[in-house]
Each structure stands twice: as structure tokens, then as C-alpha cells.
Amino acid sequence: MEAACISAELCPSSFVFSSPFRDSFAERPLGSSSKSAATEWKLARQRMTPPRAATAVQPRQLSMESIQAWQWRYQGNEDLDGRKDTLRSRSVASTSGGEEAQPASVSQDALEKGAGGPEDQRLQTPAHLPKPLSTNQSNINRTGQLRVAYQGAAGAYSEAAAYDAFPGCEAVPCEQFDAAFQAVELWLVDRAVLPIENSLGGSIHRNYDLLMRHRLYIVGEVNFPVNHCLLALPGVRKEDLKRVLSHPQALAQTEGYLSALGVIREAAADTAGSAQLIAQEGWTDAGAIASRRAGEIYGLDVLAEGVQDEADNVTRFLMLARDQHIPRLGVPYKTSIVFTLEEAPGALFKALAVFSLRDINLTKIESRPQRAKPLQVVQDLRNQTSTKAFQFLFYIDFMASMAEERAQNALRHLQEIAPFLRVLGSYPMDTRPL
Numbered sequence: 528m529e530a531a532c533i534s535a536e537l538c539p540s541s542f543v544f545s546s547p548f549r550d551s552f553a554e555r556p557l558g559s560s561s562k563s564a565a566t567e568w569k570l571a572r573q574r575m576t577p578p579r580a581a582t583a584v585q586p587r588q589l590s591m592e593s594i595q596a597w598q599w600r601y602q603g604n605e606d607l608d609g610r611k612d613t614l615r616s617r618s619v620a621s622t623s624g625g626e627e628a629q630p631a632s633v634s635q636d637a638l639e640k641g642a643g644g645p646e647d648q649r650l651q652t653p654a655h656l657p658k659p660l661s662t663n664q665s666n667i668n669r670t671g672q673l674r675v676a677y678q679g680a681a682g683a684y685s686e687a688a689a690y691d692a693f694p695g696c697e698a699v700p701c702e703q704f705d706a707a708f709q710a711v712e713l714w715l716v717d718r719a720v721l722p723i724e725n726s727l728g729g730s731i732h733r734n735y736d737l738l739m740r741h742r743l744y745i746v747g748e749v750n751f752p753v754n755h756c757l758l759a760l761p762g763v764r765k766e767d768l769k770r771v772l773s774h775p776q777a778l779a780q781t782e783g784y785l786s787a788l789g790v791i792r793e794a795a796a797d798t799a800g801s802a803q804l805i806a807q808e809g810w811t812d813a814g815a816i817a818s819r820r821a822g823e824i825y826g827l828d829v830l831a832e833g834v835q836d837e838a839d840n841v842t843r844f845l846m847l848a849r850d851q852h853i854p855r856l857g858v859p860y861k862t863s864i865v866f867t868l869e870e871a872p873g874a875l876f877k878a879l880a881v882f883s884l885r886d887i888n889l890t891k892i893e894s895r896p897q898r899a900k901p902l903q904v905v906q907d908l909r910n911q912t913s914t915k916a917f918q919f920l921f922y923i924d925f926m927a928s929m930a931e932e933r934a935q936n937a938l939r940h941l942q943e944i945a946p947f948l949r950v951l952g953s954y955p956m957d958t959r960p961l
């Protein structure tokens with residue numbers, strides 16, 4: 528099928544194939560018509576069972592130092608050899624769990640502090656990390672698995688979504704969302720899978736902002752059913768709990784249940800991380816909202832299952848890559864865009880009309896503050912006044928492929944109204960039954 532690119536600005540980078548896995552999602556049965564296959568999908572996803580290879584060794588979040596070394600070497604500095612032994616022995620000491628080599632988790636701190644150099648005392652290169660990549664290498668690990676970054680600890684829903692999106696992949700935990708974006712940009716991993724919205728909790732605003740800040744493409748989506756459990760240390764009863772820890776989204780999704788329980792809610796970086804913390808600290812007054820699998824990993828009991836406020840609780844995850852997915856025709860597609868508008872009466876109405884005129888269905892609209900330019904002076908000529916208006920970025924998902932003429936025409940039309948327009952990706956819709 529022909530690739531569609533309506534203008535160089537809308538599709539800024541050329542279509543480059545760098546990984547044999549780029550179409551792995553598209554090749555999966557989308558919206559399988561067989562009832563038994565559909566039921567099997569559903570059950571497998573609800574169990575959230577990663578491939579056997581992934582359960583054998585639990586990934587652990589490693590230190591920021593390994594990433595600094597990666598980043599520094601990736602930028603073309605190759606003179607680490609003289610320090611290799613020191614670095615290696617230090618890293619062994621810092622990861623002395625006695626286990627086998629584990630996937631590195633990427634910390635935001637590591638990425639933000641930037642590359643050091645041989646003089647940088649923080650540099651460490653864990654011995655098990657594969658060789659740094661050059662731009663003409665693909666970052667496929669030694670066993671040929673695709674490496675997929677996600678935010679959180681092992682047992683997080685994001686990890687399960689990563690396995691769901693890329694069956695057989697190696698899921699790489701990251702401390703923050705930003706770290707997952709950067710891990711892809713730095714070629715430490717091939718893809719990232721990140722939550723963008725939840726049917727109960729709404730949008731994950733942080734990831735909208737990061738989509739704009741980074742230059743990755745959306746190459747697919749996964750709608751993942753989230754079935755929350757209340758977890759606690761063995762022997763602890765519901766009545767013993769004074770507080771419950773979890774990711775803010777998970778706390779929002781179980782708001783009614785936790786209010787009835789009368790516990791204090793404490794926000795944590797991710798659901799599985801809170802289960803891990805309770806196990807590590809031996810807290811008998813605290814419970815965690817997390818997956819059943821997180822309970823199994825960290826040795827916590829399931830006190831209650833399905834504690835989300837509505838039985839249908841679905842989180843939509845985006846699959847991100849360095850290269851665009853080439854849009855096709857013949858299967859359901861979504862396209863995600865972000866644009867700005869000049870402050871004027873009816874500006875948003877006109878922008879949305881470009882889709883309705885062509886019978887294109889919108890599935891999502893989100894507005895976020897334009898952080899670089901949050902305010903704009905607006906003259907009201909009729910009343911001879913001027914005020915300051917908030918400036919927004921509008922994110923829209925619509926149901927069409929960029930290979931379709933109507934989508935190309937809609938965006939050409941939008942470009943006439945919008946001072947800034949970027950296509951974040953055109954990708955196959957997840958039409959599997961939930």
C-alpha cells in the first residue's frame with residue numbers, strides 16, 4: 528500500500544524501516560471474528576501473563592548511572608575501556624542481588640543529568656548491558672527480542688500492556704514516563720508503551736505533554752482491561768488497613784471503594800511499586816491497589832479483586848517508536864494530531880469542522896496549556912479592551928488513515944487555520960473485544 532504524506536511538514540521524517548518488528552502489531556489479528564479466539568484473547572489479557580521467558584527473571588529497576596554511560600557512549604565517546612574494570616566492579620556491587628542479568632530500568636534522573644564523560648564519577652556500566660549502539664545498528668537484544676520501555680516496576684499494568692502490544696518482547700522498566708521516551712530516543716530500546724487515557728480516570732496529561740516535547744511517533748494502540756486488586760502482607764486483614772498506596776490513576780479508579788473502606792490514600796509512582804514497597808518495608812497497616820500479578824511477584828495476598836468503581840475499566844496505551852508506521856487502507860486506523868489555533872471566536876469550531884465536513888469521526892479531544900507561551904494578549908475590538916487568554920495545544924484522535932484522501936484533505940484544510948500542526952502518528956486501531 529502507498530505511504531501517505533500530505534506535506535513535508537505534516538510528515539517531517541522520511542519513512543525509514545529499521546526494525547523487522549515495526550509491523551508486529553499490525554500483523555496481529557485485529558478485531559478477530561472468531562468467538563473462541565476473542566474469548567482466548569480476553570482471558571489471556573485479564574490474566575496479564577507475560578511470556579514464560581519474561582516471568583523467569585523479574586526485571587529490576589537499575590540505577591541511573593548505567594543510562595548515563597549509555598548516553599555518553601551513544602554520543603560518540605568510546606573511550607570507556609580504561610575504566611571498564613572499575614565501572615564493572617562498581618556496578619556489580621550496586622546490583623548485587625545474586626540474580627542473573629536483568630533488564631535495566633531507566634531512571635529519569637539519569638537521563639536528565641545528561642551525559643558525563645570518563646571523568647564523571649557517577650558513570651557505571653553494568654556488565655550485562657549490551658554493547659552501545661551506533662546509528663546503523665538496531666537495538667535488538669541478544670536473543671532477537673524487541674526491547675520495549677514502560678513506566679513502573681515489574682507487575683505494573685504498563686508491563687502487561689507492553690507484552691500485549693508486542694508479544695515475546697523484553698519489557699524494560701523505567702522510573703518515569705520521560706525516561707521511557709528518552710530510552711527510545713537514545714536507542715536503548717526499540718519501542719515504548721505508555722498509558723494515555725483511562726475509561727474512569729480520564730487523560731494521563733503528563734504523556735500528552737511528553738508527546739509534544741519529544742519527537743517519537745505513535746505506531747499503535749492497546750486497550751487494556753485493568754482489574755485492580757487490594758493487596759496486603761500475608762495475615763493482614765482489610766480491617767487492619769489504615770492506608771492504601773497506589774498510582775494516582777489507580778486511586779482515582781477505585782475512589783468509591785477506598786472511601787467506603789475509610790483508608791488514607793497515598794500516591795506512589797506506580798501500582799506495582801507500591802506493592803513492592805509494602806513488601807520491602809513490612810508495613811502491616813498498608814495495602815496496595817495493584818494487579819494480581821504484582822501480588823504474586825512481591826508476595827502479597829489478594830484481599831479483594833475487581834475493586835475498580837466500574838467493572839469496565841480500560842486503559843488505552845500508546846505504542847511509540849522512532850520511525851513512523853506507514854499507514855495503509857483496508858483496516859480501521861486512527862490518526863493522532865496536535866495543533867494550535869489563533870484566539871478568535873469560533874476558531875475551534877472551524878478546526879473541528881474540517882473533520883465533520885468529511886464525515887471523519889473523532890475519538891478524542893484534549894487541550895493542554897502551551898507551556899512555552901501560556902498567555903496571549905487578545906484585543907476585543909468591539910469593546911475596545913484587551914485581555915490575556917490562555918494558549919492551548921489541541922490533541923485530536925480521528926478515525927481515518929493518513930493513506931485516505933479525506934484525511935489528507937482534512938489536514939490540508941486544518942493547516943490553513945492552524946498556525947502549528949503536527950501528525951503524531953497514523954496507526955491501526957485496537958479493535959479487539961474488551
Ligand SMILES: O=C(O)C(=O)C[C@]1(C(=O)O)C=C[C@@H](O)C=C1
Nearest residue numbers: 683684685722774776797798842
Ligand atoms: O501503575 C501502573 O501499574 C501503570 O501501569 C500506570 C497506570 C496509569 O498511569 O494509568 C496504568 C494503568 C492503570 O490505569 C493505572 C496506572
